[in-house]
Amino acid sequence: MLLLIIRIVYILVCAGAIATYVSPGTPHPAFVTEYPFVSFFGLLALASLIVVIDMSIRRKQIEVISATYFGLLIGFLLSHMLLQALEPVIHNSPAYVTVAMMTTMVLPYICISLLLQTKDDFRFVIPYVEFSRELKGGRPLVLDSSSLIDGRIADVVDTKILDSEMIVPDFILNEVQDIADSSDKIRRTRGRRGLDILARLQNDPSVDVKVYTPKNVDQRGLSVDQRLVLVTKELNGRCVTNDFNLNKVASVQGVDVINLNDVANSLRPRYLPGERLRIRIIKEGETPGQGVGYLDDGTMVVCEQSNFLVGKEVDCVVTSVLQSSAGRMIFARLGESVRTTADH
Numbered sequence: 001m002l003l004l005i006i007r008i009v010y011i012l013v014c015a016g017a018i019a020t021y022v023s024p025g026t027p028h029p030a031f032v033t034e035y036p037f038v039s040f041f042g043l044l045a046l047a048s049l050i051v052v053i054d055m056s057i058r059r060k061q062i063e064v065i066s067a068t069y070f071g072l073l074i075g076f077l078l079s080h081m082l083l084q085a086l087e088p089v090i091h092n093s094p095a096y097v098t099v100a101m102m103t104t105m106v107l108p109y110i111c112i113s114l115l116l117q118t119k120d121d122f123r124f125v126i127p128y129v130e131f132s133r134e135l136k137g138g139r140p141l142v143l144d145s146s147s148l149i150d151g152r153i154a155d156v157v158d159t160k161i162l163d164s165e166m167i168v169p170d171f172i173l174n175e176v177q178d179i180a181d182s183s184d185k186i187r188r189t190r191g192r193r194g195l196d197i198l199a200r201l202q203n204d205p206s207v208d209v210k211v212y213t214p215k216n217v218d219q220r221g222l223s224v225d226q227r228l229v230l231v232t233k234e235l236n237g238r239c240v241t242n243d244f245n246l247n248k249v250a251s252v253q254g255v256d257v258i259n260l261n262d263v264a265n266s267l268r269p270r271y272l273p274g275e276r277l278r279i280r281i282i283k284e285g286e287t288p289g290q291g292v293g294y295l296d297d298g299t300m301v302v303c304e305q306s307n308f309l310v311g312k313e314v315d316c317v318v319t320s321v322l323q324s325s326a327g328r329m330i331f332a333r334l335g336e337s338v339r340t341t342a343d344h
Contacts, residue, residue, distance in 0.1 A: 003113065006109075006113065007054075007055075007113075010047075010051065010109045011044075011051065013105065014043075014044060014047040014048070014105055015044055017101055017105060018040055018043045018047070018101075019040060021043070021097065021098070021101055022039050022040050023036075029094040029095065030094075043098075043102075046102070047102070050106055050109065050110065051109075054110070054113050076104065076107070076108055078107055079103040079104050079107045082103055082107075083099070083100055083103065086099065139164060139235075139236055139237050139238055139256075140164055140165040140167050140235050140236075140237040140238075141166045141167065141237060141238055141240050141258065142168075142228065142231060142232045142235060142237045142238065142239050142240065143167065143168050143172065143240050144172055144225075144239065144240065144243065145172050145175045145176050145194060145224075146241055146242040146243045146246075147240045147241050148172075148176055148195075148197050148198055149176070149179070149190045149191070149193055149194040149197070150242050150260060151194075151197045152260050152264065153197070153201070153240060154197050154200050154204075156260075157204055157206065157207050158204075160206060162207060163206070163207070165207075165208045165210065166201060166207060166208065167209075167210055167212045167231075167235060167237060168198060168209065168212065169211075169212050169214060169227070169228065169231050170211055170212065170213045170214075171214075171224060171227055171228075172224070172228065173198070173211055175224055176191055176194040176195060176198070179191030179194065180194070212231070212235075214227070214230075214231050214234065225245070226249075228250075229246075229249060229250050229253055229255055232255050233253070233254075233255060238255075238256040238258055239255055239257045239258070240257075240258045240260065241258075241259060241260070242259065242260050242261055247259050265328050271318050271321055272318065273318050273319055273320060273321075274317065275317070275318045276315060276316070276317055276335065277295070277301060277315070277316050277318060277330070277332060278313060278315050278316075279293035279294070279295065279301050279303070279313065279314065280293050280311070280312065280313045281293050281306050281307075281310050281311065281312060281313075281314060282294065282310070284307045284310060285307070288307070289304060289305050289306075290302055290304060290305075290306070290307060291303045291306030291309055291310060291314075293314075299328050300328075300329050300330070301316070301329075301331075301332055302329065302331050303331075303332045303333065303334060304319075304331075304332070304333045304334070305333070305334055306334055314334060314335070315334075316332035316333060316334055316335055317332055317333055317334075317335055318330055318331070318332050319331050319332055
């Protein structure tokens with residue numbers, strides 16, 4: 001909103017200044033005298049072009065800005081210095097007034113606009129002073145191919161609990177594209193799903209997603225997982241994955257890992273030994289006498305001595321819970337009333 005107001009004020013100031021400039025009695029070139037309306041709209045369009053360029057470049061690179069436009073913090077002073085440099089060339093020229101007006105309007109606008117859009121990163125070099133940062137999120141999240149193909153990361157983003165920048169290394173994108181181009185139908189479907197999830201994340205205004213090309217990482221002879229770990233270290237980020245092996249490799253090398261299976265498991269209802277459940281026995285288990293059912297969230301429940309109750313809903317009592325990155329499994333036994341009925 002603040003940038004919008006500044007842009008509107010800038011256009012209005014430009015229109016007023018240009019109208020004054022082309023009005024009779026002001027020294028200007030002969031073309032302006034003969035065609036004042038054409039000159040007015042032409043100069044206004046030229047001034048407005050700066051706004052269009054500014055709006056089209058949404059992602060400003062702080063490295064380029066600090067190296068190129070550091071002096072623009074004092075825009076009017078820079079405008080004055082520019083006019084002083086051009087003084088020998090345009091001193092007695094009718095174009096002097098035009099150049100003076102345009103530089104005085106354009107340079108301060110660029111200065112204010114760039115400073116507002118990069119105030120979180122911009123810092124003075126001498127002295128070392130930094131603006132109060134308005135941090136958005138924490139360390140970046142580096143996504144691997146399994147997290148994209150799985151798709152749950154997009155659902156997590158929809159909950160608005162994540163506001164960190166998400167990074168997709170270019171070699172991960174290439175891996176997903178290779179899977180999408182596979183001749184195997186199942187792999188092709190998984191790859192296309194990964195690309196769809198990435199597009200969904202990029203179109204979500206609540207999260208920043210960037211495809212990253214590593215520059216300082218030697219990738220020769222390394223596997224995709226090793227390159228991913230190195231990139232995550234380089235960015236001081238956290239790796240998001242469903243891959244159990246990658247989870248272990250990254251953890252050994254001191255890289256923080258967010259395993260979506262662990263996240264899902266931590267949000268499932270907790271069941272302690274002795275608690276009662278009601279499930280439908282779907283099939284027989286691998287061990288004789290066992291029946292297998294599922295909770296609404298997909299958790300598998302293995303119930304002892306219930307193989308003869310396939311297709312029926314039963315009350316059971318939790319005996320133990322096994323939880324790992326691959327999921328959660330609950331072991332149970334039939335309730336007293338069910339066992340009594342079965343015995344009769």
